Structure formats: C-alpha cells, structure tokens
Amino acid sequence: MKKNKIKMLSMAMVACLGLSSCGDFLAIEPKTIVSEDNFWNEKTDIDQMVTGVYTKMQSDAFIRRCIVWGEVRSDNIGDGLETSTYTDLYRTLKEYLLSTNSFTDWYSFYSVINQCNVIIERAPEVSKKDPVYTQSDVAATVAEMSFIRALSYFYLVRAFKDVPFYFDAVQSDEDATPIAATNGDQIVRTLIADLESVVGSAMKAYPKDQNSRYNSTVNRVTQNAIYALLADLCLWDNQYQKCADYAQKVIDAKIDEYNEDYAGKTTSTSMGDLALFKWAEDTSDGYPLYPCYSGSSFGNDFNQLFSSTGNCFESIFELAFTYDGSDNRYLANTACGALYGNYYNTKGNSGQGYLGAYETVSMSPKNSQAVFDHIYDCRYYANIMTMSSGTSSKGYCNKFVANGVSIETVSGADLPFKNTNMIMHVDYNNHNWIFYRLTDVMLMQAEALIEKAQYDRYDPRDANNAQLKDENGNIIYDEDLRKAFALIYAVNRRSFMTNSTTTTPTGVLKISDYATKASMRELCMKERRRELMFEGKRWFDLLRRCHREGSPEYIKSNVPSKSGGTAPVNYEALFWPYNKYELKSNDLLEQKPYYGDSNEDGSFESTN
Numbered sequence: 001m002k003k004n005k006i007k008m009l010s011m012a013m014v015a016c017l018g019l020s021s022c023g024d025f026l027a028i029e030p031k032t033i034v035s036e037d038n039f040w041n042e043k044t045d046i047d048q049m050v051t052g053v054y055t056k057m058q059s060d061a062f063i064r065r066c067i068v069w070g071e072v073r074s075d076n077i078g079d080g081l082e083t084s085t086y087t088d089l090y091r092t093l094k095e096y097l098l099s100t101n102s103f104t105d106w107y108s109f110y111s112v113i114n115q116c117n118v119i120i121e122r123a124p125e126v127s128k129k130d131p132v133y134t135q136s137d138v139a140a141t142v143a144e145m146s147f148i149r150a151l152s153y154f155y156l157v158r159a160f161k162d163v164p165f166y167f168d169a170v171q172s173d174e175d176a177t178p179i180a181a182t183n184g185d186q187i188v189r190t191l192i193a194d195l196e197s198v199v200g201s202a203m204k205a206y207p208k209d210q211n212s213r214y215n216s217t218v219n220r221v222t223q224n225a226i227y228a229l230l231a232d233l234c235l236w237d238n239q240y241q242k243c244a245d246y247a248q249k250v251i252d253a254k255i256d257e258y259n260e261d262y263a264g265k266t267t268s269t270s271m272g273d274l275a276l277f278k279w280a281e282d283t284s285d286g287y288p289l290y291p292c293y294s295g296s297s298f299g300n301d302f303n304q305l306f307s308s309t310g311n312c313f314e315s316i317f318e319l320a321f322t323y324d325g326s327d328n329r330y331l332a333n334t335a336c337g338a339l340y341g342n343y344y345n346t347k348g349n350s351g352q353g354y355l356g357a358y359e360t361v362s363m364s365p366k367n368s369q370a371v372f373d374h375i376y377d378c379r380y381y382a383n384i385m386t387m388s389s390g391t392s393s394k395g396y397c398n399k400f401v402a403n404g405v406s407i408e409t410v411s412g413a414d415l416p417f418k419n420t421n422m423i424m425h426v427d428y429n430n431h432n433w434i435f436y437r438l439t440d441v442m443l444m445q446a447e448a449l450i451e452k453a454q455y456d457r458y459d460p461r462d463a464n465n466a467q468l469k470d471e472n473g474n475i476i477y478d479e480d481l482r483k484a485f486a487l488i489y490a491v492n493r494r495s496f497m498t499n500s501t502t503t504t505p506t507g508v509l510k511i512s513d514y515a516t517k518a519s520m521r522e523l524c525m526k527e528r529r530r531e532l533m534f535e536g537k538r539w540f541d542l543l544r545r546c547h548r549e550g551s552p553e554y555i556k557s558n559v560p561s562k563s564g565g566t567a568p569v570n571y572e573a574l575f576w577p578y579n580k581y582e583l584k585s586n587d588l589l590e591q592k593p594y595y596g597d598s599n600e601d602g603s604f605e606s607t608n
Contacts, residue, residue, distance in 0.1 A: 040122050043133035046141060049119050053112060053148055054220070055331065058319050061108035063335035063433050068092060068103050069159040069576070070536030072355065075559045076529070080339075080356035080396060089339075089354055093562055099580035099595060106160070106579070109152045116149035118169040139201035144221040146198045150191040151229055151435065157184040158236075158540050161575040164589065165190075180588035185237065192233050192242075199226045214320050215311040219432075224250050225317035228436040231444045236544055240452035247445035250316065251287070254438050258288035262313070272300035274313060275501045279489040281482070281511075287442065289314060289494040291501055292378035298417070298497045299405035302382035306399055310432035316441065318434040333400070337429030340534065341401035352396040357384045358562075361533070362395035364415060372530060374507045378495045381407045381419040383533050399534045400431040407497070417497065434535060442487045443528045449484040450524055451548075456517045458482055481520055485511045488527050495531075543574055570594060 039045055056062065071077055072092050084090050088102045098104075123141050127133045149167075156163045164179035165187050202223040206216030227249045234243035262274050272294030278286030290312070294300035304312040311318065321333040340353045362384050363370035365377065372380035382405045384395040398405065410418045458481040460468045468476045489509050498505045514520045528541055545554045552568050561567055568574050577595035 040126055040129075042130045043126065043137065046119065046123055046126055046133065049115065050141065050144065053115050053119070053145065054319065056108070056112045056115065057148070058321065058331045058333075059108055060334045060338075061105075062112070063319075063333065064339065065103060065106075065108065065159075066155065066433065066536045067335060067339050067355075069155060070540050071534060071538055073559070074538035074542060075358055076361055076533055076538045078356045078358040078361075078562060080354045081352040083354050083356075086354050095562075095567065097577055097595070099577040099583070099591065101576075104576050104579040104582075106156060106163070106582075109156055110164075112152045113149050114170050116145040116152075117167055118171060119145050120149075120167075121169040136201070139198070140203050143198040143202035143223075143226065146194055147202070147221045147226050147229060150195055150233070153187055153191055154229070154233060154236075157187050158543060159576050160184075160578065161572075161592075163187070164586075167194075178586045178588045181590075188233055188237050192230060192237065192239075195226055195230050195233070199223060199230070202226050213309065213311075218311045218315045218318055219320045221317065224253050225436060227253075228316050228441050228444075231441060231448075232436075235444050235448055236547065238451070238548060240448040243448035244445050244452070247441045247448070250438070250441045251445070254288060254313075255285070257313070262288065272304070275494075277490040277494045277501060279486045279493075279511075280504065282486040282489075284486070287438075287487075287490040289439065289490065292382075292495050292497055293499045296408070298378050298407040299382050299419075301378065301494060302398075302402075303404045305434070305437065306402065306431065307404055308430045310434075314438040315434060316436040316438065318432040318437075320432050321430055333429040333431055333433060336400035336431055336433065340397040340399065341429060353401070355397065357395040357397055357534075358560075360560075366414070371526075371533075373526075375415055375417070376497045376505065376507060377492075377530065378407060378497050379530050379533070381405070381415075381417055385419065397534045400433070401429070439491045439531050440528075440535075440537070442491055443524060443531065446484040446487040447521075447524050447528075449480040449487075450517060450520050453478050453480040453484070453517055453520075455481070457515050458485065458511060458520070459515065481517065482511070484520060484524065485509075485514065488524055491531055492527055546571065546574055 068089065072089070073095065077093065079090075079093065083093065091098065091101060092103060120142050123133075123138045127135060127138045153163070153165065161184045162181040163184070165182035166179060170176060200223075202221065202225075204223050206220055206222075209216050227246045231243045231246040231250070234240070234246060258274060258276075272291060274288050275291050276286030277289050277291075278284065290301040290304045292298045292301045294303075305314060310320065321331060336353075338353055339355045360369050361371050365372045365375045365380060383398055385398055385402070406420045407417050408420055409416060455478040458478050460476055460478065462468055470476055492509050494501075496505055496508060509523075514523050525541065525545070529538055532538070532541075542555050542558065546552055550571065552571050552574055555574060556567050559567065572592050572594040575592070578589055578591055583589055583591055
C-alpha cells in the first residue's frame with residue numbers, strides 16, 4: 001500500500017467529526033485532533049467515528065467503484081450517453097484495462113477499512129473511561145465495524161484478487177509500512193472466521209429513527225446483514241452448507257418479522273401489500289415478498305425497493321442518501337446519478353447516464369436472445385427504459401434513478417404492457433444504494449444448494465433412465481435441487497404480471513424443464529441476473545463461477561465483446577491491475593504478470 005496514503009488514513013479518519021457535506025468528507029485535519037487528551041473518552045466519540053465510516057461509504061468514489069467493479073464489465077452494461085468522453089469508464093467497457101485507470105485506485109476502500117480498524121482497537125479503552133459505553137456496546141460496535149471492514153475487503157478481493165490485508169490500526173507515521181498482497185482466498189477465509197466470532201454480539205434491530213427517511217435497522221449493520229455477508233463469503237469459498245445455513249438465518253428472520261408485523265395486518269394483496277410466494281410443491285409456508293401488482297398497474301415490487309424513500313421490508317442493508325438536498329445529514333448519490341442517470345452528462349434531457357443497458361438486456365422477450373424470457377416479467381419493463389418501442393435494442397437503466405414505475409396494460413402494441421414511468425430530472429440524486437436484500441440471499445441459498453446437491457437430477461435415474469425408488473417404492477428426489485427450485489420459483493413468481501399470488505399463470509417456471517443439476521445451475525444464474533440487474537452483482541456472479549471452475553471460460557462464453565473490445569484471455573485477466581502509482585510507492589506490491597506495466601503516456605504493454 002502507498003506509504004503516503006497510509007499516513008493520510010490516520011488523519012483523514014477525523015473528517016467524520018463535523019461531517020455535513022461532501023466537502024467535509026475530503027477534509028484533512030491535523031492528526032493531533034485525535035489525541036488521548038481530547039478524544040476517545042466518551043461513547044459519543046465512538047458514535048461520531050462510526051457515523052464517519054458510513055459517510056465514507058457514501059462517497060462518490062466508493063459507490064462508483066461498487067458499480068464499476070461489480071457491473072460494468074458484465075453482459076448487463078453497454079454504452080450510455082457520451083460514454084466515450086469518460087475515458088477510464090469507456091476503456092473499462094472495452095476491456096482495455098490500464099494500471100493508470102482511476103478505477104484501480106482503492107483508497108476509498110482502504111480509508112473505510114482503516115477507520116474500522118481504529119474504532120475496533122480504541123473502543124475497549126473508551127469503555128473503561130465512560131461507564132455509559134458498556135461491554136455489550138463495545139461488542140456491538142466491533143461486530144458492526146467488522147462487517148464493514150469485511151465487506152470492503154470482499155470488494156477488493158473480487159476486484160483485484162490478492163490485496164494488502166491488515167487488521168491493525170494505522171494511527172501514526174511509525175505504523176505506516178509497505179504491505180505485500182495476501183492471497184484473496186486466504187483473506188476470504190479469515191473474514192469468515194472473524195465475522196463468525198462477532199455475529200452473536202451484533203444488534204438485531206435499532207430503535208426507530210425520528211426521520212422517516214432513515215431506518216437504522218436497514219441503514220446500519222445488523223445481525224441479518226452479517227449473516228448475509230457470511231453467506232456471500234461462504235458461497236465464494238465453496239462452503240455451500242455454511243452458505244445455505246447462514247442464508248436460512250436471514251430468511252427465517254424475515255419470515256418471523258413478517259409473521260409478527262405484517263401477517264393478518266395487511267389490507268389487501270391487490271393493493272401491493274406483502275404476500276407469501278411459493279411453489280405448489282413447496283412444503284414451507286412460502287416467502288414474504290412484495291407482489292409486482294398494485295391496484296390496476298404493475299411495478300409495485302420495483303417501487304417498494306427502489307423508490308426515493310427506500311428501506312422497505314425486503315431490504316437487509318442499504319445506505320441512505322439525501323432526498324432533495326435539504327437534509328445535511330445525508331450525501332447525494334452522485335455515483336448512480338452520473339453512471340445511470342443524467343447528473344453529469346451535458347445533454348441532460350434523456351435521463352440516461354454514462355452507462356446503458358446492453359442490447360440483449362433491452363431486447364423484447366419475444367427475441368430468442370433476450371435476457372427476459374417471457375413478456376409477463378415485470379422486471380423487463382421496470383428495469384429498463386427503452387429508447388422507443390418495446391422492440392428497441394437500446395435502453396438505459398431505471399434502477400437507482402427512476403422516480404417510480406407504473407406499468408399498464410396496452411393493446412395493439414408489440415408488447416401487451418407499457419412502462420409509463422418518469423425519470424428523475426433533479427439536481428440531487430436521492431436513491432439509496434442496496435448491498436443486500438432478501439431475494440439476493442434467497443438466490444445465494446439456491447446456488448449453494450444446487451452446488452451441494454447429491455444427484456445430477458432432481459429425480460435421479462438409473463442406467464435405463466428409470467426413476468430411482470426407495471425400498472417402499474417412493475420416488476427418490478434430490479431435496480437440495482427441489483428446495484433450490486422452490487426459492488428460484490418464488491423470486492420469479494412475484495415478478496410475474498398477474499393480479500393473483502395463488503394462481504399458476506401460463507409460462508411460469510416448471511421444474512420438469514430444469515431436471516438436471518446443470519440446467520438448474522443455469523436457471524439460478526439467469527434469475528440472479530434478472531432480479532439483481534444493475535445492482536453491482538452480475539460481474540461478481542460471473543466471476544464466482546469462474547473462480548469455482550478455475551477458468552475464465554464461463555465469462556468468455558457469456559460476456560460478448562463490446563464494440564471491438566477484447567475478452568479476458570486468462571483467469572488473471574478477470575481481475576484489475578494494481579494502480580501504477582501504488583506500485584511505485586509500495587515496493588512489496590508486484591504487478592500481475594498479465595498486465596505488465598503501463599507506459600507513462602498511458603499506453604499498455606502486456607507481458608502475455
């Protein structure tokens with residue numbers, strides 16, 4: 001890591017003390033402000049530092065990298081408006097990655113990590129000075145900061161593979177020493193063990209906030225958030241049973257919340273209230289999700305999750321951003337505004353950002369190459385705003401920038417539905433950024449169950465292709481594949497545009513179409529793509545598959561070359577190069593052989 005950047009970390013962490021704007025976030029104060037004499041004495045000092053961690057995560061640089069690292073190189077994203085004018089982003093789309101690319105700068109993530117390390121180290125001594133800050137408070141703080149630290153490292157591992165890794169707090173020049181990269185798989189296993197040691201101390205819920213825009217139980221780290229991250233980490237590390245178990249803890253918690261706060265208290269499912277979705281052969285009660293319909297139109301599920309208020313029942317962890325700029329406690333979500341919306345582009349009249357939806361994403365479901373495989377999938381109309389008719393192969397992203405969607409039935413058109421939503425045209429970008437939500441965790445569990453399934457088919461066959469039966473003549477089924485299908489079915493079914501949760505519409509998923517483990521695996525990948533589109537997940541999903549197989553072939557066969565770009569040629573090429581200036585400052589950090597070095601003029605020379 002850069003020596004001078006480590007020095008900055010110890011000083012930059014105090015920026016949280018007076019945060020009320022983006023300018024404060026960038027402030028560098030003298031490090032003496034965080035001295036034994038005037039700080040780390042009271043619980044409020046800890047609270048201020050914790051608030052500062054969240055503010056750092058809200059920075060444009062942090063969120064922009066969540067999108068670029070997790071989405072841009074995937075088959076979801078294509079050119080947007082004036083993309084070629086944003087050189088580093090354009091080169092990323094074309095797979096022309098340089099060590100001078102600004103998206104190789106990881107400072108925004110290490111700044112968060114180090115502040116977490118500092119808080120974890122100093123919290124116990126504050127407890128000794130302030131009796132109000134109890135040992136259980138300390139443990140909860142450590143769990144909260146451990147989650148954010150682990151989440152930040154997980155992004156770095158998936159972006160760069162092997163990265164500098166440390167849990168020690170850097171608080172002075174003497175602490176600032178070069179750090180070599182640690183193997184990414186080793187980092188993930190360390191993070192799993194660390195989170196497992198603290199999850200029991202995490203807050204299950206927080207008191208209700210007076211501000212209706214803020215929900216601490218969603219906007220701060222809870223036990224559910226830690227279990228969701230543990231499921232994600234275990235899925236990456238091929239620990240499938242643990243992934244399924246941690247995901248189940250989140251699912252059970254959401255079912256309990258539904259039964260306690262919503263079941264029997266909702267007015268009518270026809271008005272968009274939560275409902276239980278389940279496959280007919282599923283023996284459980286189902287999964288509480290928002291239906292896509294409300295009244296006479298569709299899009300309710302999108303509006304509940306991605307409206308400007310956010311923080312809905314299905315959310316597990318998301319960052320709150322400002323509504324209209326009038327509340328100084330929050331920053332504007334300029335990252336989504338620039339990349340998905342029209343915050344920075346010079347046209348300012350189309351709603352499109354620097355990034356657009358790739359052509360197969362925008363294609364009508366009537367096209368055999370389309371991502372959405374039937375015309376009744378609400379997510380097709382909600383996620384993408386096409387430039388003209390439903391047959392257009394060009395579109396832009398609605399998530400995180402659309403004010404809301406209203407999908408109505410129309411006649412005489414290529415498609416039977418039309419999206420009549422309006423894109424935000426405001427000076428502030430107000431949509432929360434979602435890290436984890438319920439359907440994401442459900443599909444993580446489905447993927448883990450598929451990978452751990454004992455049989456290749458949900459109903460195993462013998463050499464004569466006859467169904468296997470037990471000693472009592474009952475057909476043997478692979479319960480893991482059947483449960484995985486039930487999870488995928490529920491996610492898919494809630495987005496099916498029908499005004500009933502109990503009927504089985506024509507075109508709904510059938511398990512007989514996905515009888516093998518391989519076909520079920522592909523179904524899960526496709527469903528994650530449809531459900532989590534543009535949420536910074538798709539490239540990481542593709543990368544996880546390649547990581548599991550130890551080969552770039554899955555990405556090479558699924559991610560098209562974008563307008564002359566080059567596909568990754570080996571597994572190492574799936575990850576970013578180290579930043580050129582980071583390499584100059586840290587003599588223990590060595591560039592990946594595939595990337596070689598960038599020249600001073602920005603041109604690129606590969607050693608392969």
